[in-house]
Amino acid sequence: MFDKVKAQAQRVAGHRIEDLFADAGRASEFSVDALGMLFDYSKTQIDADARAALLELVETGSVAERRDAMFSGAKINETEGRAVLHTALRNLDGGPVMVDGQDVMPEVLTTLARMEKLTEELRASDVTDVVNIGIGGSDLGPVMAALAMAPYHDGPRCHFVSNVDGADIADTLKGCDPKRTAFIVASKTFSTIETMTNARTAKAWLAEKGVSDEGKFIALSSNKAGAAQFGIPEDRVFGFEDWVGGRYSVWGPIGLSVMIAVGPDNFRAFLRGAQAMDQHFRSAAPLENLPVMLALVGIFHNQGQGHATRAVLPYDNRLMRLPAYLQQLEMESNGKGVSMDGADLSYDSGPIVWGEPGTNGQHAFYQLIHQGTRVVPCEFLVAATGHEPDLRHHHELLVANCLAQSEALMRGRSLDEARAKVADKFEGDELERQARHRVFPGNRPSTTLIYDKLDPETLGKIVALYEHRVFVEGVILNINSYDQWGVELGKELATALGPLVSGDAPIAGKDGSTTQLLNYVRARA
Ligand SMILES: O=P(O)(O)OC[C@H]1O[C@](O)(CO)[C@@H](O)[C@@H]1O
Numbered sequence: 001m002f003d004k005v006k007a008q009a010q011r012v013a014g015h016r017i018e019d020l021f022a023d024a025g026r027a028s029e030f031s032v033d034a035l036g037m038l039f040d041y042s043k044t045q046i047d048a049d050a051r052a053a054l055l056e057l058v059e060t061g062s063v064a065e066r067r068d069a070m071f072s073g074a075k076i077n078e079t080e081g082r083a084v085l086h087t088a089l090r091n092l093d094g095g096p097v098m099v100d101g102q103d104v105m106p107e108v109l110t111t112l113a114r115m116e117k118l119t120e121e122l123r124a125s126d127v128t129d130v131v132n133i134g135i136g137g138s139d140l141g142p143v144m145a146a147l148a149m150a151p152y153h154d155g156p157r158c159h160f161v162s163n164v165d166g167a168d169i170a171d172t173l174k175g176c177d178p179k180r181t182a183f184i185v186a187s188k189t190f191s192t193i194e195t196m197t198n199a200r201t202a203k204a205w206l207a208e209k210g211v212s213d214e215g216k217f218i219a220l221s222s223n224k225a226g227a228a229q230f231g232i233p234e235d236r237v238f239g240f241e242d243w244v245g246g247r248y249s250v251w252g253p254i255g256l257s258v259m260i261a262v263g264p265d266n267f268r269a270f271l272r273g274a275q276a277m278d279q280h281f282r283s284a285a286p287l288e289n290l291p292v293m294l295a296l297v298g299i300f301h302n303q304g305q306g307h308a309t310r311a312v313l314p315y316d317n318r319l320m321r322l323p324a325y326l327q328q329l330e331m332e333s334n335g336k337g338v339s340m341d342g343a344d345l346s347y348d349s350g351p352i353v354w355g356e357p358g359t360n361g362q363h364a365f366y367q368l369i370h371q372g373t374r375v376v377p378c379e380f381l382v383a384a385t386g387h388e389p390d391l392r393h394h395h396e397l398l399v400a401n402c403l404a405q406s407e408a409l410m411r412g413r414s415l416d417e418a419r420a421k422v423a424d425k426f427e428g429d430e431l432e433r434q435a436r437h438r439v440f441p442g443n444r445p446s447t448t449l450i451y452d453k454l455d456p457e458t459l460g461k462i463v464a465l466y467e468h469r470v471f472v473e474g475v476i477l478n479i480n481s482y483d484q485w486g487v488e489l490g491k492e493l494a495t496a497l498g499p500l501v502s503g504d505a506p507i508a509g510k511d512g513s514t515t516q517l518l519n520y521v522r523a524r525a
Contacts, residue, residue, distance in 0.1 A: 001057075001060075001347065001478075002057075002299075002303045002304065002347055004053040004056065005050070005053045005054055005057065005299065005300060005303060005304040006303070006304055007053075008049055008050035008053045008054075008304065009045075009050065009300065009304035009305045009306075011049070011050075012045040012046070012047055012050055013045070013305075015045055015047070016442075016443055017043055017044065017045055017410045017443055017445065018410055018411055018442070018443075020042070020045075020047060021042070026042050027040065027042045029042075030042035030044075030046065030051075032287075032288055032289070032290050032293050034280055034284065034288060034289075034290055035276055035277065035280055035290065035461055036451060036452055036458070036461075037290070037449060037450065037451040037452075037458070037461065037462075038448075038449070038450045038451075039290055039293060039294060039447065039448075039449050040447060040448045040449075040450070041293065041297045041447045043406050043409070043410045043445060043446050043447070043448075044297060044300070044301075044377075044445040044446070044447065045305075045443075045445060046297065046300055050300065050304075051296070054296040054299060054300055054304075055286055055287065055296070057296070057299065057476050058286045058292060058296070058472075058476075061475050061476040061478070062475070063286075063292070063472055063475050063476065066471075066475045067281065067282065067471070067472075067475075068282075070083075070084050070085075070087075070471065071085075071087060071097075071278075071282060072097075072098070073085055073097055073098050073099040073100075073104075073243070076482065077245075077480060077482035077483060078340060078480060079480055079483045079485070080242075080482070080483050082242050082243055082482070083099050083243040084243060084245065084248075084482050085097060085099065085104065085241075085243040085244065086243075086244050086245065086248035086249065086251055086252075086467070087274075087275075087278050088104055088105065088108055088243075089108055089240075089244065089251035089252040089271070090251050090271040090272070090274040090275045090278065090460070090464075091105060091108070091275060091278075092268065092271055092272060092275055093275075094275070099241070099243060104241065104243075107241075108252070111238055111239065111240070111252065111253060112252075114238065115238055115253060115256055115259055115264075116259070116264040118218070118236070118256075119155075119256070119259045119260050119263070119264055120264070122155070122156065122182060122260055123155045123156065123260065123263065126180055127156050127180055127181070127182050128156050128157060128176075128177060128180040128181070129156055129157045129158075129159060129175075129176045129177070129180060129181045129182070130155075130156050130157070130158050130159070130181070130182050130183075130184060130257055130260050130261075131158075131159045131160075131161055131172060131173075131176065131181060131182070131183050131184065131202065132158065132159070132160050132161070132184045132186055132256075132257040133161045133162075133169075133183060133184065133185050133186065133195055133198045133199050133202060134160075134162060134184075134185070134186030134187055134192075134195055134220075134254070135162040135163075135187075135192060135194045135195055136162075136192075136246055136247065136328060136332075137188070137245070137246030137247035137248070137249050137250075137254065137328060138186035138187050138188065138192075138195065138220070138246060138249065138254055139160055139162040139186070140247070140321065140324055140325045140328050141247070141249060141250025141254060141255065141325060141463075142158075142160065142186070142250060142254060142255060142256075142257045142258050143160045143321050143325075144250075144319075144321040144322055144324070144325040144463075145250055145255065145258045145270065145459060145463070146158050146160075146257060146258050146261050146262075147318055147319075147320055147321055148318045148319055148321075148322070148454060148459045149258065149261070149262045149266060149270070149318075149456055149459060150318050151318075151387040152262040152263070152266045152455075152456060153261045153262055154262070154263060155260050155261045155262065155263060156182075156260060156261075158257045158258075158260065158261045159172045159176070160257070161198050161202075162194065162195075162198075163194065164193065164194035164197055164198070166201070168198070169198050169201050169202065169205075173202070173205055178205065178206050178209040178211040179211055181216070182216055182217075182218065183199070183202045183216055183217050183218070184217075184218045184219075184220060184256055184257055185199045185217060185218070185219050185220070185221070185227070185230065185232070186220040186221075186253075186254050186256075186257075187219075187220070187221055187223075188221060188222050188223070188240070188244075188246050188249065188254075189221070189222065189223055189226075190219065190221040190222075190223035190226030190227055190230070191223065191226060193491070193494070193495070196230075199217075199230065202217075203217075213231070215236075217230070217231070217232045217236065218232065218236045218237075218238070218256065219232040219236065219237045219238070220237075220238050220240075220253040220254050220256055221237065221238075221239065221240075221253075222239060222240055222241065222242055222244075224237055224239055238252075238253035238256065239253070240252045240253050240254075245482055247328045247329050247332055247333065248329075248467060250463070251270075251271060251274060255267065255270075258270070262456065266456045267456070269455070269456035269457045269460070270456040270457065270459055270460040271460060272457055272460065273456065273457035273458060273459060273460025273461040273462075273464070274460035274461065274463060274464035275460075275464075276457075276460075276461060277290070277291070277460070277461045277464035277465050277468065278464060278468075281464075281468045290465050291465055291467075291468030291469045291471070291472055292472055294447075294449075294465065294466075294469040295468075295469045295470075295471075295472035295473045295476070296472075297377075297447055298310065298351065298469065298473055299473060299476055301351075301377040301445060302348060302350070302351045303347055303348060303477075305375070306348075307351070307374075307375050307376065307377050308348070308351060308352055309351055309352040309353070309354065309374075309376055309377075310351045310352075310353055310376065310377045310378070310379060311354055311355045311361075311369065311376050311377070311378045311379065312326055312353060312354070312355035312379050312381070313355050313356070313357070313358050313361055313378055313379065313380050313381070313405075314355070314357050314358070314380075314381040314382070315357065315358040315359070315380060315381065315382040315398050315399070315401065315402035316357065316381060316382060316383055316454055317357050318454055319357060319381060319454065320356075320357050322355075322381070322462075323353070323354060323355035323356060325463075326353050326355075326466055327353050327354065329466060329467065329470055330350055330351070330353045330466075330470055331350060331352070331353055332484045332486075332487070333350070333470045333474060333481040333482070333484075334349055334350025334470060334473055334474050334477065334479060334481055335349055335350050335486065336349050336350075336477075336479040336480065336481075336486075337349065338479070339477075339478045339479060340478055340479065340480055345477070345479070347477070349477055349479060350470075350473060350474075350477070355379075358380070358398070358401060358402055358405065359398065359401045362401065362405065366405070369409065369444070370408065370409065370440050370444070371439075371440060371441070375444055375445070376444070377444075377445045377446065377447075378405070378406070378409060378444070378445070378446040378447075379446070379447050379448075379449070380402050380405065380406055380446060380447065380448040380449070381448075381449045381450075381451075381462070382398070382399055382402045382448065382449075382450050382451075383395075383450070383451055383452065383453050383454050383458075384399075384450060384451070384452050384453065385452060385453045386398070386453070387453070387454070402448070403448075405446075406446040406448055408440065408442075409442065409444040409445075409446050410442060410443065410444065410445075410446070411440075411442050412439075412440035412441050412442015412443060412444075413438065413439060413440040413442070414439065415435060415436065415439050418435040418436070418437075418438035418439045419431060419432075419435040421435070421438055422434050422435055422438065449462070449465075497518075500518055501518065501521060501522070501525075502525075503522055503525070507519065507522075
């Protein structure tokens with residue numbers, strides 16, 4: 001499937017990216033300028049022929065057909081028999097969206113209106129703190145978006161508790177007044193062990209402080225019966241259907257904490273941004289299509305050139321949690337071992353995604369990115385303007401650093417240049433030795449997504465852009481991006497190990513290492 005792309009990747013392997021700019025039109029020709037953002041992939045080895053081979057994958061993979069199937073409510077999550085319709089949650093002024101012959105939009109809009117009503121009530125009340133209890137998609141989206149929209153935060157303080165480690169909830173509750181704290185239990189299934197354990201601990205904390213839990217809990221879940229069993233009244237339960245995947249759920253009820261923080265208008269702007277990206281994805285030609293081109297660059301680096309990882313490097317401190325969010329989005333979606341028909345993949349699935357905001361990462365792991373033996377394709381994100389007009393010089397430094405990194409990755413530093421740098425300090429063999437340590441190979445690919453300002457609408461566009469990128473890569477890889485069976489085994493084993501850790505069951509039938517670790521814990525508990 002990737003033979004042509006691999007052949008192209010091999011052909012361009014020796015090309016210096018820098019030299020490609022001899023073509024004065026390269027920067028704009030290898031960029032997509034749409035929706036108020038510019039995606040520049042010109043600092044990669046992709047040239048016209050390589051791009052043509054990549055674009056063929058869009059045709060052979062039937063990306064357009066699969067895309068239309070997704071938007072139309074077809075059950076493209078075939079292993080779970082579900083539609084994939086997170087896009088309906090932001091279809092604010094769109095037409096009907098049918099699932100099993102029924103328009104889901106009236107319910108979506110009613111739920112949104114209910115969320116807005118509760119949000120207004122909460123924001124007008126004496127509640128000072130809201131604690132969202134959830135994990136994975138019921139945590140990462142809200143955390144990431146709430147942080148990204150910090151300048152618009154004018155509601156109660158929002159906290160996020162996810163880890164089953166008691167340290168998480170204990171540290172969070174330390175700063176909260178039980179009378180003025182509301183809890184959101186966010187769980188699609190309402191059965192996730194971490195979330196249910198933390199929710200019960202929150203209930204116990206209120207009881208211990210002598211505060212009734214009446215009216216204190218809100219549930220966001222597809223499992224209304226589970227929420228009722230926990231004691232949350234129906235009018236404080238916000239449901240969503242199984243066609244919203246956990247890692248795609250920030251746009252609906254799971255985003256309630258974000259709405260409470262920034263208010264309904266800003267939350268709607270966030271949805272509008274995503275909706276604009278949806279429309280763009282559906283209508284723009286592949287070459288002009290942001291998600292398609294972002295995906296093809298990813299395919300080129302991973303399946304074409306064999307680079308197993310990619311770094312996401314936002315030069316936007318408020319996108320601090322974007323790499324973690326994308327780790328779930330990309331790796332839970334496209335980290336699969338079999339194709340749609342269940343056959344073993346004969347090529348690599350999605351890449352290992354990681355990152356940190358710049359400039360912090362520069363002083364930590366960029367050493368490896370510049371001089372390590374492995375190539376890490378980098379994806380920079382940066383805003384043209386910041387939210388702090390009085391701190392313009394900070395923003396200018398931030399942008400300069402971002403551009404400097406992609407330039408340095410591309411240009412590198414030759415041995416001659418390195419020698420010149422230290423010629424006044426060393427001579428002879430020592431000069432040679434010292435110079436070699438200062439060589440940067442360069443020719444390392446990166447892309448840059450630049451946008452005006454990280455406002456709610458832009459954030460919506462960026463997140464939807466990455467969602468659709470994952471979709472396109474998944475279609476081309478012919479995998480199901482919407483299930484996550486790989487998380488099951490660990491959950492099952494953890495449940496079985498519980499009594500062995502607590503000492504309620506004898507340690508038997510375990511391998512030597514697990515037995516040794518259990519004994520170590522039990523001796524000290
Ligand atoms: O919202 P829930 O049902 O608590 O699930 C939380 C997370 O757990 C997972 O199922 C993985 O274990 C994710 O896909 C999901 O986002």
